[in-house]
Amino acid sequence: MPYVFGFRHRVEKRQREAEDWRRKHRRRPDGRRRSLTIRAACLTRLRQRKWSASGQLDRPPVPRIRAMPVRLDRLQPEDTPAVLRLLADNGLPRDGLLDHLHTGLVIRLDDQVVACAALELYPDGALLRSVAVQESLKGRGLGDQLVRAALDLARQRGTTSVYLLTTTAEGFFPRFGFRRIVRADVPSGVQTSVEFQSACPASAVVMAADLTNPRST
Secondary structure, three states: OOOHHHHHHHHHHHHHHHHHHHHOOOOOOOEHHHHHHHHHHHHHHHOOOOOOOOOOOOOOOOOOOOOEEEEEEEOOHHHHHHHHHHHHOOOOOOOHHHHHHHHHHEEEEEEEEEEEEEEEEEEEEEEEEEEEEHHHHOOHHHHHHHHHHHHHHHHHHHOOOEEEEEEOOOHHHHHHOEEOHHHHHOOOOHHHOOHHHOOOOOOEEEEEEOOOOOOOO
């Protein structure tokens, strides 16, 4: 009996395996076996791929942004029309800027002004304003370069705190050490700025950076 049972078990196992094979390799309506169709499709995809001489699969190169011949420079009086156009294109206020051109910065591309920023210096702090980049060049790091240069200029002038007002770029400035504050925390000297007095709406976000903090770079 044990032998008969074992033999019957092996026979049933072979029958199940045969049924599984038939189910897996049953013919398609076009007469081709399903497994062979899948295998042919895989081989076709492999043949379509390109392989290098070393046997590695060639992958398309990652696109890179071409380095631009830009130059960071101090704002010159003759740059004023271009800077005012940049501010208008970015929807930023121009009021009061002409009084602080001597602490303005620009980035030039082929001698054309494509980005700008300015500092207003006061005895109790500085105001960072007018950070604008030409629309077609946004995302290239020009704004980062300008803000870092403006903070360096503030340090050179002996300023330890920089403030700003923004209605659209609150998420951009924390990377440089800026944090959101209330208007009451802004020194009285900085609050005399035209931006605080009238140019920016009361709903604008106020931010500050402590330049003695290593994070403010």
